[in-house]
Amino acid sequence: MKMYPISEIFSSIQGEGSFLGCPATFIRFSGCNLNCPWCDTDFSFKKYMTVDEIVSFVEYQKVIITGGEPTLYDLEPLLVKLKELGKIVMLETNGTNPTDKIRHLIDWIVCSPKPEVNWEINERCLFDELKYVVDGQFNPKLHIKEDIKQKYKDKIWLQPESSRFYERAKQAFEMAMKEPYLRVGLQMHKIINVR
Numbered sequence: 541m542k543m544y545p546i547s548e549i550f551s552s553i554q555g556e557g558s559f560l561g562c563p564a565t566f567i568r569f570s571g572c573n574l575n576c577p578w579c580d581t582d583f584s585f586k587k588y589m590t591v592d593e594i595v596s597f598v599e600y601q602k603v604i605i606t607g608g609e610p611t612l613y614d615l616e617p618l619l620v621k622l623k624e625l626g627k628i629v630m631l632e633t634n635g636t637n638p639t640d641k642i643r644h645l646i647d648w649i650v651c652s653p654k655p656e657v658n659w660e661i662n663e664r665c666l667f668d669e670l671k672y673v674v675d676g677q678f679n680p681k682l683h684i685k686e687d688i689k690q691k692y693k694d695k696i697w698l699q700p701e702s703s704r705f706y707e708r709a710k711q712a713f714e715m716a717m718k719e720p721y722l723r724v725g726l727q728m729h730k731i732i733n734v735r
Contacts, residue, residue, distance in 0.1 A: 542617045543588040545570045547608065549597040554604060555729030557650055557697055558669055559630070564602035567594060567618075569610040574634055574656045578675055578701045583608030591621050598622070604630045611637035611665075619645035638664035659683040669695040671725065674712040676701070680719050689721060697725040 547570040554562045570585040595618075603622055605615065611633050619642055622629050628647050633639065635651040643649070643666045651667035653659040655677045661667075670692055672678050684696065698715055700708030709726065716722040729735065 541590055542614070543590060544594065544613060544618065545585050545587075546589045546594065547583045547586050549594065550735055551599045552729055552735045554602070554630075555727045555731075556699060556725050557671060558695070559602065559648070560725075560728055562602055563600050564604050564630070565598045565600045566604045566606055567598075567610075569605070569607040569613060571612055572608040572634075573612060573636060574609070574654050576654050576656055576673075578673070578703055580702050581608070591618050594618060595621055595625065598625070598627065601626070602628045602630065604632065606632040609634055609636070611639060615642055616645065633665065633667070635661040635665045635667070638662055639666050640664045653683075661688075669697065671697045671699055674698050674700050674708045674715070676704075676708070676711075680715055680722060693721045694723065696721060697723050699725045699727065702727065702730065 547568040549565065549567050551565045554560060554564050568583060570583050572583055610631060619629060623645055629645065630648040631646050632650045632652065635653050636657055639649055649667040650669050650671055651661060651665060652671040653661050655675065698712040700712050712724045716724050
């Protein structure tokens with residue numbers, strides 16, 4: 541029986557990106573292959589759960605699989621079950637691992653490249669939109685390749701790093717004003733103080 545390391549399962553609104561404001565159930569996997577110094581997510585291990593145990597906590601049609609880094613694990617059994625239940629499945633990944641073999645089971649993938657891998661994306665990581673954390677190191681002119689810029693125009697979000705929110709939000713604003721293909725995204729769940 542397949543067991544997954546889970547940090548938490550909860551329901552809230554999607555606070556970021558194209559589905560901003562939509563109610564969803566979040567399945568947060570524990571563990572990550574990166575160690576970003578400003579990471580604001582507790583993805584520590586809480587317990588192992590089976591597919592049936594996980595789906596028993598799903599309350600909403602939209603389901604967001606996040607982490608940590610969920611692509612560290614064989615997601616297919618969970619994804620198949622969620623699709624059988626008619627769920628709209630979304631995945632959040634740092635882009636370091638392939639998603640091509642599970643892409644057909646996922647409705648929307650958000651890729652958030654990180655400075656620990658110089659903002660590079662695995663060539664087999666397929667996705668629908670990008671989210672770059674504005675952290676003082678990120679520079680769209682240096683870190684967004686021309687092919688990515690052209691293919692994902694208007695689906696590239698800048699998210700201010702939260703520990704220096706106002707400073708980073710201003711930087712994101714200035715970047716977007718210079719490069720209009722970018723969008724500034726704020727974490728709405730943090731602004732309205734919900735999980």
